Amino acid sequence: xxxRYLPITETDKKEMLDKxxxxxxxxLFSDIPEEVRLDRELNLKKPVSEYELKKExxxxxxxxxxxxxxxxxxxxxxxxxxxxxxxxxVISRQEFYTAYTPYQPELTQxxxxxxxxxxxxxxxxxxxxxxxxxxxxxxxxVVEAVYMSVAQTKRKKILISxxxxxxxxxxxxxxxxxxxxxxxxxxxxxxxxxxxxxxxxLDENTAAVLVQYPNFFGQIxxxxxxxxxxxxxxxxxxxxxxxxxxxxxxxxxxxFGADIVVGDTQVFGIPAQFGGPHCxxxxxxxxxxxxxxxxxxxxxxxxxxxxxxxxxxxxxEQHIRREKATSNITSNQALNALASSVAMSALGKNGVxxxxxxxxxxxxxxxxxxxxxxxxxxxxxxxxNEFVIKLSKPVSVVNDQLFEKGFIGGFDLGKAYPELENHMxxxxxxxxxxxxxxxxxxxxxxxxx
Numbered sequence: 001x002x003x004r005y006l007p008i009t010e011t012d013k014k015e016m017l018d019k020x021x022x023x024x025x026x027x028l029f030s031d032i033p034e035e036v037r038l039d040r041e042l043n044l045k046k047p048v049s050e051y052e053l054k055k056e057x058x059x060x061x062x063x064x065x066x067x068x069x070x071x072x073x074x075x076x077x078x079x080x081x082x083x084x085x086x087x088x089x090v091i092s093r094q095e096f097y098t099a100y101t102p103y104q105p106e107l108t109q110x111x112x113x114x115x116x117x118x119x120x121x122x123x124x125x126x127x128x129x130x131x132x133x134x135x136x137x138x139x140x141x142v143v144e145a146v147y148m149s150v151a152q153t154k155r156k157k158i159l160i161s162x163x164x165x166x167x168x169x170x171x172x173x174x175x176x177x178x179x180x181x182x183x184x185x186x187x188x189x190x191x192x193x194x195x196x197x198x199x200x201x202l203d204e205n206t207a208a209v210l211v212q213y214p215n216f217f218g219q220i221x222x223x224x225x226x227x228x229x230x231x232x233x234x235x236x237x238x239x240x241x242x243x244x245x246x247x248x249x250x251x252x253x254x255x256f257g258a259d260i261v262v263g264d265t266q267v268f269g270i271p272a273q274f275g276g277p278h279c280x281x282x283x284x285x286x287x288x289x290x291x292x293x294x295x296x297x298x299x300x301x302x303x304x305x306x307x308x309x310x311x312x313x314x315x316x317e318q319h320i321r322r323e324k325a326t327s328n329i330t331s332n333q334a335l336n337a338l339a340s341s342v343a344m345s346a347l348g349k350n351g352v353x354x355x356x357x358x359x360x361x362x363x364x365x366x367x368x369x370x371x372x373x374x375x376x377x378x379x380x381x382x383x384x385n386e387f388v389i390k391l392s393k394p395v396s397v398v399n400d401q402l403f404e405k406g407f408i409g410g411f412d413l414g415k416a417y418p419e420l421e422n423h424m425x426x427x428x429x430x431x432x433x434x435x436x437x438x439x440x441x442x443x444x445x446x447x448x449x
Contacts, residue, residue: 025050031366036185046167050178050347064274065403065408067080067363067408069433070383070403070407071406072408073407073408073440075386076165076427077138077216080272081429082266083270086342086440087346090338090339091335092272096110096111098332102115103311114341115133116136116298118134118281118338119132119296121240121344122281125248125254125352126244126281127254127263128254130292131282131283131339132294132295133295133296134279134280134334135292135293135294135329135333136279136280137333139168139171140171141262142171142172142210143166143172144156146181146207147179148284149207149208149239149260150291152207157209158182158205159208160209161185161188162186162187162188162192163192163215163216164211164216164241165216166242181332186198188215190380191379191380192215192338193211193215193226195226196223199229199232202233208237209226209238210234211226212238214239214242214386217425218383218384220381220384222254223240223257237260238259241263242262244264245268246369249356250384254283259285260282262280264281265278266278266282269339269343270339276372277336278393279336279339289313296311296313297312298310298311359385359428360385362385362386362430363384366426367387373445375389375444375445376389376390377390378390386425388413388424388425389424390423391423391424393422394422395410395413396412401447402440402444403444410426411427
């Protein structure tokens with residue numbers, strides 16, 4: 001596509017003003033009081049030609065590090081995974097790329113079916129019967145789970161694991177202010193949620209317990225033990241934030257008794273793209289179906305008995321009485337949800353499982369080689385595709401030197417956990433080759449000597 005935008009000429013402007021019966025742009029904004037209107041030019045560069053603008057933006061973009069030129073061992077919520085080429089082909093089709101909310105099912109069967117397939121695949125991965133047609137990202141899905149737990153239990157106390165993503169915890173903290181919730185952080189011990197502290201904090205005022213699986217350190221939380229502790233207190237909601245790729249191999253949270261399972265599908269078909277946008281999912285039980293934020297797509301038949309899809313249930317205040325609304329979520333991530341659906345479909349059930357296994361095997365190879373290079377793991381126990389290592393130097397120093405060698409290093413845990421200064425969270429995905437891992441380990445050893 002040669003032309004990235006269409007300019008608005010003076011003739012275009014005049015035709016639009018004439019159409020609405022206004023003589024000038026100044027008159028168009030005349031209802032706005034003078035004292036609040038900007039009385040100077042915007043502090044912007046002078047307009048340039050399309051060629052000059054494109055050249056400048058290309059030069060700016062070229063300063064960014066991209067994953068085609070660098071080998072990434074950075075995870076922490078955004079991962080470098082294989083994306084089947086068919087994903088871009090499908091989501092670039094104009095009926096999907098420009099689609100809006102599918103209110104008219106007779107016109108939007110393709111969009112509705114795509115959402116339905118997304119719900120179905122997430123249901124299979126999480127072992128939960130009810131899934132909405134997506135939320136903005138994994139973090140907002142966690143917040144929505146907190147809101148739903150509070151509404152369901154009529155309680156105000158939330159227990160959240162310190163081993164959950166730091167940004168998710170910050171979102172919960174921020175979101176709790178308006179509802180005056182009590183947020184209690186449960187410490188971690190050897191990389192896992194401290195079950196003894198969790199048991200002590202659980203009481204009749206607890207609305208929900210939030211854990212991540214695998215957790216932020218990559219460790220596999222003992223969901224069965226956590227569920228047993230939770231069930232000692234009636235009506236407490238068990239909320240699990242889970243990487244859906246990991247569920248291609250791990251036992252799903254639904255089989256451990258989770259009430260709500262949320263997460264981010266960036267791992268399927270969505271590029272890292274500097275941190276967003278993503279796609280969140282929200283899965284729960286049949287009992288809680290009418291409390292779920294967002295919308296569901298349902299399967300039905302038309303009057304001729306032909307299979308079709310419709311928006312079956314929406315719990316937003318725009319469509320029902322405001323006081324009955326469970327959330328003010330106003331949209332979903334249909335395009336990114338479609339990307340994830342296409343990626344999962346292209347991989348297939350066995351492909352997703354194989355992809356998850358490759359992540360686990362390659363991460364274990366990386367960990368073993370780093371330990372041989374005198375870079376020990378900080379935590380014991382089972383993990384998925386991330387693990388924590390202790391360095392002899394600040395992580396920022398190590399990462400700067402890795403970058404010069406063509407690598408994007410792991411996450412500096414000292415930024416979120418002061419007690420883990422000089423600790424790096426390393427992620428190894430299925431696309432990292434043995435040669436890349438070996439060179440990465442060599443550079444790490446040389447830098448840390």
